[in-house]
Amino acid sequence: MASVQLRHDTPGRAYYRRRLAEGKTAMEAIRALKRRLSDAVYRQMTRDIERSRTGPRGQPGATLQSSATDPNPEVNSSEQSLAGPTDHHPRTPNTNPA
Template sequence: MRDTPLVGDIRQLDRRIDKATSDIEAAVAESGTSLTELCGIATLNAGKILARLGSIHRFRSAAASASYTGTAPIEVSSGDIVRHRLSRAGDRQLNCALHTMAINQISRDTPGRAYYQRKRAAGKSHKEALRCLKRRLSDVVYRQLLHDSATELAAGPGGHSGAALSSCATG
């Protein structure tokens, strides 16, 4: 039985998706990042974060990084009530990756879940508590990338600690 053109197109797209996934996995592994060690970040989200953030040193602080990811809340006050809302600024793809991380942490027994539950107990709605958690996770990702960068710099040439540019075998 012959495939219809639509089925053939879908199969071709599936192969392209598999290839892209494989390429992203290889790039993340080659980068040496430890982002995948964080609860809620798998290889594809780690690749998205690395690609969209670029060098972590371009951000002066965790707050600047959070603003870029769209997880820094915006105060919207009315009278005596002080509330914060989602910032529509920032990279929505990065925000999505952090949202996925937050949802994963809430569903497991993690410090993120405990933080979320404390915020809920303090009277915040689900959305408000989730926003707070995403902001905190943005800081966690920032610190992890700084740690990765420091480890990479300490490793020396070629990414290996103790490596030198000159060879002692030649002379």
């Protein structure tokens, strides 16, 4: 993301140039730009989470309480393990020794 910002005339490129003008090395300026971009992404993600909790549209999010009536439902016959081992299917022997 930072390399794209540097290739084009963007606010990120201006930020990078300001850091260079302050005496930072190129690697330090790139590191500062990456940090600035990651901070912006993080802020947007936290805003999106808050909006999804209280937003006028969409799902409000998951609840911490279960909607199941019984916390330990009984296991029906389709979920029980089968008795005995499974059938063994032998492999075809290798007829071309190496």
